[in-house]
Amino acid sequence: MNEALVAPVRIGLAGLGTVGSGLVAVLQQNAEWISARLGRGVAVKTVLVRDLAKPRAVTLGPEVVLTTDAEALVTDPDIDIVVELMGGIDAAFALIHKALSAGKHVVTANKALLAKRGPELFALAAAKGLGLYYEASCAGAVPIVETLKSSLAGNRIKSIIGILNGTANYILSSMSEKGLPFAAALKKAQDLGYAEADPTLDIQGYDAAHKLIVLIRLAYGRNLPLDKLPVEGITAVTPEDIRFAREFGYAIKLIGQVRDLDGRLAAGVWPMLVHEEFLLASVKGAFNAVRVEGDASGPIMLHGKGAGDLPTASAVLADVLALAREGMIPNNTGFRTEPLPEAELVDPDDFISPHYIHFTVKDQPGVMAAISKSMGEHGVSIRQAVQKGEPEDGYVSIVFLTHEAANRAITGVLTDTGAMAFIKPGTVHFRVL
Structure with missing residues (x-):
């Protein structure tokens, strides 16, 4: 030897x-x-x-x-x-x-x-x-890097959708299961060592964004500058919205996703409503999960501990x-081209998905009609609209679930309704997976 x-x-x-x-x-x-x-x-x-x-x-x-x-x-x-x-x-x-x-x-x-x-x-x-x-950079013990680099190398990757930050998932799970407000759920995560003393990277979505950039490079052979990736954190999520989402059959998760749309990438990190029938909705605590869909393999789901010493x-x-290993030939990005070209992104305003919008409005006639009129003018089709709860201080919650619409159209609706005197500031908007 x-x-x-x-x-x-x-x-x-x-x-x-x-x-x-x-x-x-x-x-x-x-x-x-x-x-x-x-x-x-x-x-x-x-x-x-x-x-x-x-x-x-x-x-x-x-x-x-x-x-x-x-x-x-x-x-x-x-x-x-x-x-x-x-x-x-x-x-x-x-x-x-x-x-x-x-x-x-x-x-x-x-x-x-x-x-x-x-x-x-x-x-x-x-x-x-x-x-x-x-391998350890993206999802702890979950072997997503090698999967993209080698196991799925013969596939064109259609999409990656993942829960990429265990801290955020633990916080949202605690809010969902125990009804804790965000601050209390964060404190619990810190006490258990799941969240840092300064949790900014986790709760603002930046940690998940870092991981998504790495996965995009592996899946598509493209470099995506971090400052071009749309990122939203979970600090605006409330127990009320988690409860409303659950009544509609959804869980709220911090999702990092990328889709290949004819060579351009639609990518970002956001809190999203995930239907309870999807496996991602059932991922609890500090676990990570990644769903990859290849053109040949079809969908594949990887799930496991996303952090911790041994994982x-x-x-x-x-x-x-x-x-x-003897005879090893380095395979760093999964592509032989170097340098890799920059990714071409779909304009975030053109991203299309269903949407969840939670308005807090004065309990008076004509409110629903005014909001529905704005949605119609921007081409947003309403799938479901429900008034939630009893009036409190003269205000009630109205929650809309829409059919698929471009984010640009939703921004138009939010701009219109933000100027309506009977709508309280702080309307909540989440995308729906």
Whole structure:
């Protein structure tokens, strides 16, 4: 047997937080199994940390070197693969760039970095003939990256629709199941460790947006600049709207989706009403789920834990093993073209879907007629209209479900009705999947 294949694969690990500690734990726990799969072991040689004295969640072997010097990872000739799990943009970019320049494969879970500066790094990896792998960047343990890159490589992808952020899904599940207001559901998620102290990326939809950018690159071989992707978060969702949606047979979920419309992509991240008959509506708690439809495969649903130490470490380790296999030819984006062209987007105002609109109006004659007249003028067909509840302070809720309509038409309706004196400000609008 080749000497090089008997020696363990040596990892330089950047970051020993939740996921880094999980990776070390899995490597220790499944060492014999990994060796049986790969034909040799996988060993952590050096770990980059910020504070050498900080207590660790895992026990490192005496052979493992702790360092605060990033150069120790990228210049060490004994390190085969650099694993970046420290997060952030600038420092992570610099580390990965240096590692690739030094001839080392890289594994990362950094979806924000890949969404914002991925094209630069993929171009460098291609030029060097190296692997830049990132299964853990999109949905934790859910193997969506490899599915798009390899398993569905012969398909033209018609659509991807997913619950891509476990924190947002946990919050919406808590609001739905326990009737909690948004702030209380967020606090519960933070207490359980599902949400960060600053939850902005999760609740404003940006984390899901980062992941969707990565999936679009894999599915369509196109780079989509993050600032061109429409993004809305879940902060406007109320228990009242969740209750109304349920009465109509829907759940409210934060959805990231992209559809191929004759070569142009209709993509975005929004809270949406998902019919209870769809599998996505039944995804609870901090789980992720992705529905992919290929022209040959038809629809495929992937579901699993979207975060956490061991689930995410499982995906990181899958990339490490893939890069360590003998004869491996790097497959970073699923396409041989480099650089990838920019995606052509459908104008967000032209996106077509059914819609949910919740007006709070004065309890007086003529209100329904005035709203219906505006909808008719903008070509919006009403599927269902219901007055909900008893008057409170002289106001009642009126909820409309529409047939398919362009977002431009709905914007026109909201502009018209926003000027009507009998409608209280703060009309709620969600798309319907």
